[in-house]
Amino acid sequence: MYGVYVSTVRPRLDLERIVDAATAIADEGGLDAASMRAVAERLGVTPMALYKHLDDRAALVDAMLDRVLAGVASPALTASWDDAVRSRIMAVRAALSSHAWTRQAIETRERATPRVLAHMDALMADMFEGGLSADLVHHAMHALSTRMWGFTRDVLPTPVPPDDPRERAATMAAFATAYPAIIRMATTAPHAGEACDDDAEFAFALDLLLDGIRRRHEQAWTSTGAGDALRR
Numbered sequence: 001m002y003g004v005y006v007s008t009v010r011p012r013l014d015l016e017r018i019v020d021a022a023t024a025i026a027d028e029g030g031l032d033a034a035s036m037r038a039v040a041e042r043l044g045v046t047p048m049a050l051y052k053h054l055d056d057r058a059a060l061v062d063a064m065l066d067r068v069l070a071g072v073a074s075p076a077l078t079a080s081w082d083d084a085v086r087s088r089i090m091a092v093r094a095a096l097s098s099h100a101w102t103r104q105a106i107e108t109r110e111r112a113t114p115r116v117l118a119h120m121d122a123l124m125a126d127m128f129e130g131g132l133s134a135d136l137v138h139h140a141m142h143a144l145s146t147r148m149w150g151f152t153r154d155v156l157p158t159p160v161p162p163d164d165p166r167e168r169a170a171t172m173a174a175f176a177t178a179y180p181a182i183i184r185m186a187t188t189a190p191h192a193g194e195a196c197d198d199d200a201e202f203a204f205a206l207d208l209l210l211d212g213i214r215r216r217h218e219q220a221w222t223s224t225g226a227g228d229a230l231r232r
Contacts, residue, residue: 013045015053019063023099026064031101036060062113065105069115071095074122081130082210085123089206092119093150106149123148132217139223140213147206158182 021042026034036057040047054060072095075087096102109116120141127137146152159175161168176183 013043013049013053015063017043018050018053018060019067022060023064023067026101027099031061031104034060034064034101058110061105062109062111065102065109066113066115068095068099068102069113069119072119075126081126081132082214084126084129086206086210088119088123088126089144089148089150090203092148093202096150103149103151106146120148127213130217132213133222135223136213136216136221140209143209143213147202147209150202152202152205158186 018039022034022039025038025042036047036050039060040050043049050060054063069092072088072091075084075091079087096106106116112120123144124137124141127140128134132140141148159171161171161175172183
């Protein structure tokens, strides 16, 4: 009777497998969960084995981020400069939204990866193709800030009112007296009291920025003099 041979040889460890494992761990438990030790355990190797392929954990996070950005599609070649910029940013937003940890990764990077630089370069190239000056492109990139990565920093949340009806009424009355504009907006705007549509709010803010940049371009805006830059 012949026995069944079962191979115990593990697949060869390479950077691709390491990034796969780290990305899966981060998707499950957040960026902090994807430690070198956790990745090594997932792959069934010692942490030291990872350092043959990566200098440190920062390099691992860089590789993870570049992997996500590699899947971002380019805009149509016929698009106007502002449509191209919008398309790139919305494509990045879509790609990163599938990996919640990417926002933390971007905000904590101390060095720009090749894919990060390529995205920034592509945005600037779109603007230059549209005839924008280097001066305006410089300021536009500052204005876009984290929006070029498809997210924005949230405003500070308003206080949560008490559950008790009487305390709630008293708190809301005091709040309305102290901050009438907030109450007016929160109670009379369309969809007041409902959760905001993050996608719609992001697109609204991005369009405002691009419209403003386009107007500056049409007006041949320059930042000549610090005072002029602020007044314009």
